[in-house]
Amino acid sequence: MSLLQAQFSDLPCELHSWRQMAEYSPEMRQFACVLHLYHIKAYDYLRRIFPLPHPYSLTKQVFICSFILNSSWLSNNEAAAGFSNNIFLRLQEKVERGEQAYRYCALMVQDMSLQKQREWDLQTQRLTGFVDLGAGVLDADEAPLASEAIILMAVGISSPWTAPLGYFFVNSTTGHLLAQLLRQTINKLNNIGITVLSVTSGATARGAETARALGIRTDPERIQCTFQHPPGSAHSITYFFDICHALQLIRNALQWFQKIECLSDTVWWQHVVDLAVLQEQRVLEPCSPKSGRPGSEESYHLKVNLATLLFSEGVADALEHLQELGLASFQNCSGTVKFVRLMSSLCDIFHGRGPYRRGTEVPLLAGNYTKISHLFNEAKSFFVTLTDSTGRYIIKSKRKLGFLSFLLNAESLKWLYANYVCPEGTPSHHLLTYAFSLDPLELFLGALQQACGSSGSPTCTVFQAAYHKLLASCSLAPGSRHSSGSGSMSSLDIALSRRRDLTLGSVRAQYNPACGRMLATEHPYCAGLLLHSSALSNALTDLSLHVQSVTCTAGFVAEQLASDLQCEACLASLFESDESRVRCGSVLYIKKLGGVSLPSASVYHITSISEQVLNRYGKVGDDNKTSKLWHLSLEQKVFQELLGESPFFPTLTNHLFDGELCVNNHYTILVKEITRCYLNIRTNHAKHLTLKYHCGRKAQTEGKTSVSITTG
Known part of the structure; x- marks a missing residue:
């Protein structure tokens, strides 16, 4: 007490005057705030012998006629440290106006x-x-x-x-x-x-x-x-x-244990690694009668979409597809598939962003609670039975926090439903679950x-x-x-960005860091594409060298944009899909034997329109071709040509509702970036086609600035 009295000389010594203090010195305010925040029991004890204010006074704020009478010692104006008086004032105004959302x-x-x-x-x-x-x-x-x-x-x-x-x-x-x-x-x-x-x-x-x-x-x-x-x-x-932190912990646990046992199933980390480091997997299939090559087999390459999240439905489907193809590395992966599917469904529940979402990613509603509750019960039964190779329960090991986080979040979400969604007269009949991340x-x-x-x-x-x-x-x-800074980003973009180290690309970077390769420096001649069942392949077979050159350049565009995309759905829409594995089309896409990836029909069509515009309006001097204004004028003419066309990217129809409802969404950004990238390559000629493809990183070119994509 003597030390405190020496430190705070403004304290009166008479006991009867301790509770009548009208003002406190700055030192006393600092002492009271620090002590209360760091040790509330010590604060309560000292209040018995010192005139410390009631804890309520540390944050109490009174608003009268839009003027702030600030009696809070933890609040400030002008963005200083502490609580923001201005924000609290604006929030109170919205509440007083009866805006129920606040x-x-x-x-x-x-x-x-x-x-x-x-x-x-x-x-x-x-x-x-x-x-x-x-x-x-x-x-x-x-x-x-x-x-x-x-x-x-x-x-x-x-x-x-x-x-x-x-x-x-x-x-x-x-x-x-x-x-x-x-x-x-x-x-x-x-x-x-x-x-x-x-x-x-x-x-x-x-x-x-x-x-x-x-x-x-x-x-x-x-x-x-x-x-x-x-x-x-x-x-x-x-x-x-x-949720993102919890997923990282579960990924770390699976990587640490390498395999996790669950009753009769086994979850293997190696299955994920083998999928991530899968290079260009050569696949054989019998040729169709239309090919005119009796008795032969057609071959093509499957390439992995590195933007795919580890715990996603696409990874589960891809593992099953590769198992069906007979690849030895992916046999006996049913336990891994089950685990990945369960985690994917749980993640979807906690990423509901609006009433326009689909599947399990919709907000928590009275209509979908039964399905969600059943999934939570299944997850709990699954998590509590997981064991390592020695038979020890994971839920009791040092790697338990990620699994416990999901169990706690599930109980919290069920409690909120029971108390704030289900009963009559409740404040809300739906909850945006992403607000809990x-x-x-x-x-x-x-x-x-x-x-x-x-x-x-x-x-x-x-x-x-x-x-x-x-x-x-x-x-x-x-x-x-x-x-x-982030004005162009949506909540979907930031969620994808935060989960960047939870993708197949992040796994490949761990196990195969030197995964970069050089693409061809000039357009390869296309003697014919490989999948004759594809509408795009039929359209591009035996065409002129000029049209095939446009197709190859479109493939370059797709690969260049893919190196910077984080969005699994957008990346999948860039490439031609294999009709035999529609479900895992977002994870495995087709690559030409010895060449670039096959562009999707939408990418090919956009680049074709860009080529037509370039031929029609590109007759200017070389000096003007480098001007930004000239490039913008070409882009504008391409967009005018595209107006009224049939919708592009049919696989992105539902994806339009994943982010905020606005014009500048992933769909429109993708169209703009394809146009810009193609025009940039064409106007800089073949010397700029020496592209270096880095897994999960931006494609680089010699002598020009690489294209930057702002989509998730």
């Missing part, structure tokens, strides 16, 4: 590493870079430098709105600190009339510690998926672990990182400037995007 939300938390650096702020004439919890920068020689920023965001559960609530500079993050910040955030949202239904954190050791600090239990035999806040109240809040917050963090202007960790000063810039352009309207 009455309930999901809350998520994520941290971002900072460069520990002391800097001089010319505006405030103070040193920056220190720990700041919203009560001001600590002013002492011993004050630690901040190493992390903790960012909090609220997300609509029935309407896709997002609100960055604030950030805090800390020196080290613990689960107990995150739990306290979440409690304070829930208090502030409750104060303005918004009810928090769920909390989401990363599926990490820190996230697990946060969950335990809030009262969450992940024991599969007695899962506790909710916590009460305020403690002892009747209001319960569910807890979710980020960290995708919305990662989209904001991606924009924040780009606004910082560097790929490394920013300093506190750079972070604050970037945050201020984003906050100034932040719209709380449903479906709005942050204007800086």
Whole structure:
């Protein structure tokens, strides 16, 4: 006590005056905030002997006639560290106007590493870079430098709105600190009339510690998926672990154990590796009578779509197809197929983005709950019986967190359905399940990182400037995007980007890093294509060298764009499909023997129209051919020619509904990029056809800038 009195000399010594303190010094405010966030029990103890304010006062905020009477010590204006007063004011205005979409939300938390650096702020004439919890920068020689920023965001559960609530500079993050910040955030949202239904954190050791600090239990035999806040109240809040993080942990577990036993089935990691490193698999099939080659066999190559997610229906179908073809590496893969299919279905459930989705990716509705609940029960029965090669249960091993995350998320989703979707008079009859992942917050963090202007960790000063810039352009309207950096990205794009290391390409990079190869430097002569049952192949057989040259260039375009695509559906639409394996067409596509990949009919048609436009309007001097304006004029004429044409890419019909409903979606972007890439290649002649194909990386060309694609 004597040390505290020496540190805080403004404290009155008379006991009777302790509870009548009207104001606190900045030092006292800092002390109260830090102590409460780091150790609530110590705070409660000291309140008995010191005039510390009630914890409610640390976040209480009063709004009168649109003016802020700020009695919160953890809130600030002008994008400073702490809760954002402006965002909370705008949210309260929407609630007071009766906008039902803002009455309930999901809350998520994520941290971002900072460069520990002391800097001089010319505006405030103070040193920056220190720990700041919203009560001001600590002013002492011993004050630690901040190493992390903790960012909090609220997300609509029935309407896709997002609100960055604030950030805090800390020196080290613990689960107990995150739990306290979440409690304070829930208090502030409750104060303005918004009810928090769920909390989401990363599926990490820190996230697990946060969950335990809030009262969450992940024991599969007695899962506790909710916590009460305020403690002892009747209001319960569910807890979710980020699905992408959980998938990474399950991938790591399967790779670590190599094989996992489940009753009579075995899940083999090697099956996934063999599929990922599959080069150009030569396949033989009897020639059709139309070929005119009696007694011979036709051959073609299958090539792997490296953008395919590991845990997807396409991978399961591809494994089955390769098993049917008789490939030795893929025999006895029924257990692997079953596991991949189960994980794919679970992932789809937690990525529902809107009412226009299809299959299991639709939002949680009363009509599809029975199917989802049955799948959750199947997953639980499957996970709790998984064992390693020694017979030890995976769910009790050191690699259990990923599986426990799915079990906890399933219980939380069922609890939300029972309490907020099913009963009469509930706030919402559908839940956007992607709101329970960290995708919305990662989209904001991606924009924040780009606004910082560097790929490394920013300093506190750079972070604050970037945050201020984003906050100034932040719209709380449903479906709005942050204007800086990620303005062209949708929630679908950010989800695909986050799962980039969960693709077949990431596995191949691990097991076969030197997978790059050089394509032919000139167009090969096409003597005839290989799959005579294909409409495209019939159309291109025995055509003139000019038309075949266009076809080969279209194949180059498809491969060049494929090297930068992350979207499995878009990549599959670039190539000719094999009618004998329609289900796995997004994973395995056809490649000409000794040449480039066969382009799909849609890619061929777009490049043909581009060639016609180039022949008609490309008679200009060589100097003008390099101008950006000339290229844009050609693109415009191609688009005019394409207007009124039959729809392209029939396999993308349902994919149009996967992202936000807007004109600039994956479909339209794909058409534009095919046109631009083809015109770029044609106007730069054959010297630019020396393309280097890197798995999962951008194609590179000599002497020109490679085409950049913004689709997922």
